[in-house]
Amino acid sequence: MLKVDKEIVSFSINPGGYAKGGTSLENKTGGWRSFRPVLNKEKCVNCMICWLNCPDDSIVVKDGQMLGFDYDYCKGCSLCSNVCPTKAISMVPEV
């Protein structure tokens, strides 16, 4: 069953569905996810390979530190988990 996130039904429709530029941040797409990445910070070496590979810019990084995931947009593709050299990211089923 697909969960419909009520929050994303927030902006009105333009004729034919055209969208203004730079508005994709308003459309939170994390609701599709069936697995979520979870970080074990003890294993993480801040190599940034996950950050390089994430197709959705959902790896949260500050001052050279990998801090976790932006679940508003992460679609649970598991790429970060697969490329992580220290197996610091595990995929947990969404309930």
Added chain:
Amino acid sequence: MSDGVVSKVSVLRKALTGAQAAAEVMRQVEPDVVAAYPITPQTPIVQEFAQFVADGIVNTEMIQVESEHSALSAVVGAAMSGARAMTATSSQGLALMWEIVAIASSMRLPIVMNIVNRAISAPLNIHCDHSDAMAIRDLGWIMLFSENPQEVYHNNIVAFKIGEHPDVFLPVAVNQDGFITSHCVEAVDVFEDSFVKNFVGEYKAPYNILDFDNPISAGEWAMPSHYFEFRVDMKKAMDRSVGVIEKVFEEFYKETGVKMDFFEAYKTEDAEIVFVVMNSTAGTVRYVVDKLREKGKKVGVIKVRVYRPFVVEKFLELISSAKFIAVMDRALSIGTTGSPLYQDITSGLFANKRNVLVNDYIYGLGGRDFTDDDAYEMYKHAEYSLKEGISGQIVYVGLNPNLLGR
């Protein structure tokens, strides 16, 4: 037709086929882009227009494509870029376009497309019926039908004004009968170019993907959270088009003296039996109605000019005296109780608690001639049905039972 109103517009009477009448409006409107692929019996429309382009009479970008799917795709792309864009097709071409037909309307692009109505294969048949147009009737296009080349000309002019209205922004299909109208020369009163250009006005696109100062993306993807609303939004636009069509017809009448209506009634005021018909056959039925009136029969005919939106309330106003409706369908819906026009009318009658007998008369499939004799036979069947209280019958007019298997 002029009904006493003196036209302010100067008119030149020309001998034109229905196809040429459509091309004539295209010349006068001079759209930015035309993309098309030849198909019988539509070909002479685009052929004629291609000549205008080649002769430098119009400054239109003419795109020759490899199929109808590509033709309408190119037109959709042009319309998304803020261009006034047109195409034309028939039958298998429209069938091949179908995917993009739905996209054009749901992206709310006010494209004007001429459809020269032709039967759908198989067997291969190039002659007239309405099966092609009926297959797109629920896709959100405004659909106008034309009895003759003159109506093709008028319908094409108003089509721009209706579809491009900001309350509407929907594509418009202008239908005419294959060969019967498209290839038959009649006298057509053509307005001066400046009138048509002014009446249609400057094109204002619903949006423009090439406007770099206001970047947008179009042709979006929508999740279950949004898709439903888009469909309802399109339906509401179609509902609003009713008022827009009324206004455009009124304005057209004031300027030209030419009256147009959603349904055009002939001798229905006291009629007990009313025929309902679309496109060229209306003339044949009117002729027979006149003959029957001479014999004192209370009979009339309603011609459907605006098929989508189908405003059943307007239809009901015209049949107050009717006891029997003879719906004439030039298409056969297979697997249900009646064909498209019959379904539209019967559901409207039922929902409005209007108790009247109705039969569905299927005629003219694949270009089968429908003569005055056929219309008279149909009347006799309708008269008998009224007398015996028969309703809900599907009747095939002009069918040869000897050719049928079991």
